[in-house]
Amino acid sequence: MTRTTPPRPLDITEAFPELAGLARTACRLHPVPGKPTVHDSSVGGPLLWPADEPWPEYELTYVPYEPVTKLADIHLRRTLLTRTYSPPGGPGETLTEDEQETLRRASADHPPESFPSGPQALIPLAQLYSRDAPGLAFPQGTDLLQVLWAPSYEIEGDSAAVQLRWRRTSEVRDVLLAAPEPVYVAMQWCVPVPCVLHPEPVREFPPYQSLDKDLAARLMEWDFYESELSVAPGWKAGGWPAHFTFRDPPEPDSAELRCPECGGPVDALLTVGGTEWGKPNDSWRPVECGEGAERAPGQSSQDLRDPTDVTIGRGYTLQIYNCVGTPSHLPRRIMQ
Template sequence: MVRTTPPRPVDIASIFPELAPLARQAIRLHPRPGIPTPYESSIGGPLLWPADEEWPVCAEVHDDWQLPVSLDDVRRRRALLEAAWLRPRGPKENLLSPEERALLDTLEAGHPWHGEPNALLPVAQLYLRDIPGLTGPDGADLLQVLWCPLDHESGLPAARLVWRDTASVVDPLVSPPEPADVDPYGNYVPEPCVLHPEAVMEYPAPHELPEELAGRLVAWGPAEWAKSHPEDEDESGGAYYQYELSVAPGWKVGGWGPWSFCDPCPMLCATCKTECRPLLTVSSGEWDGGSGSWIPLEDRVPPRPAGLRRPSDPPMVSIGRGYNMQIYICPESFDHPHLENMQ
């Protein structure tokens, strides 16, 4: 099934012509539950990986203020809670039985740190044929993103980018290693999802605009918001441009960075000091109460009963307190190290 983002409520570039030259294409990935194969683009799916190529590991120091859990613990915990949320229960009936509560406590208790390199976990596999505008090194037709599913000094999982020529993979790896230690909440364990890529047009977040233009957009917002929300008596709308007209929420490739709770900082390549460009945004959700106009048309039908997995977050990934992880790459060389940021 395709996913279709509704037209923006307002053609903002016709009202503020200064924005027109700043338009950028972004590819919303629209991950949805599925069973992807190694030969498909996916989030959290299996990677097309050569059997004779070493699987990457993380040997960095991790934030050890909480004990880690296993990948199996995360999967069993999710299955337990999903079943509990979906089954009928009375108004005073507990979500979990005493036996289930005891099992959940065991699954969340954690285990001692293994103290050895941690195998990386597949996050995204993007075939260039599926993602308009995505380009890689000469000969590469596939981008694979893995990460260590633990917090690092940045407060983020440490990501690894692999560009690959699929024609060279003649003997694919069937059973890749799994990380021994995982974030205790499973925040960095993506559920397998198939993708429904869609091109949309974006404009910079107000944080990246000249102060004078950003101020005019904030002043313009409330009156425009009131036209479609006459019931709102709180004089909302100052962030109308930011949430509804600038940067698309959710997992995406390219476009503009979703700067939010802090001002943008220079994303300069550590090797050549060139300004890096957004490659991939990993999101904690595709929409929320402030970005409802971005909900795809196909997801506006009456939803089926939702369990643990929210309709807006099929991969079940959570960055920080519901933020985004931005991955930037250097436009001068794919060999230069990428940058990561949380917003």
């Protein structure tokens, strides 16, 4: 299965030649629900993790004030509900009474105080092999990037709730067979559906906040620059950072756009997008996802646009930036 982004409506460099030297290659990840292995690039899949390396943990700095749930219950509920989705040409399955009761129990929320406090295991967010991420700069000697997080409000900011691991795969001899799981999940909409990836390199141009004010002002007169000509929507690696949509961007020298550990410059690493396309950026819809497109078993038509079931805020984008000088430093995360 492949994913092919249609050509852009026009070549923006013909109208703005100064953009030609600012083009970057981004890798649209095109996640599709599936069963990735540790040897695959994935979103929400298992990681190629050394058996003798401690699994990262993080203790929330706040007490959840909303009901929480269990990671296993999230996966069980999704499995049962997937069977009820209507496939092309026919109705979905009807759950048995026992399955409906299981679904009811798996859908139950729990008060936070019913679980022990303390550090919780992070969960896999993404795993990217260098072969699947053209345009992404891997530190010398590495060929694998792993991103883990604590599914909570603290995925924003600069805490250890989001962590990176850069690896040389040939050095991983004994692989961890079963990853630890958190005792509870504070934000279930931050738990991705396990997805295989269909990476595709695309050309991008800078968002407004990365341009000088004069050029940005002239480009703003082109209503479709932001939505169709500059930055690809959805999940992607590398490329330009996402546009700021609901807030003003920080100033270029702001601490918010500096490495939280050393204060050095940061750059776009991973974009955790909302939908893969949709108004006002329908033109980014892959050719293979048109009407009557093939879907994974149990995948609804909505899942084609929102395959990971991850929601950032009210449908925004989470931009993960990493330190340019020391990529292993904690990443900066901004909801944009």
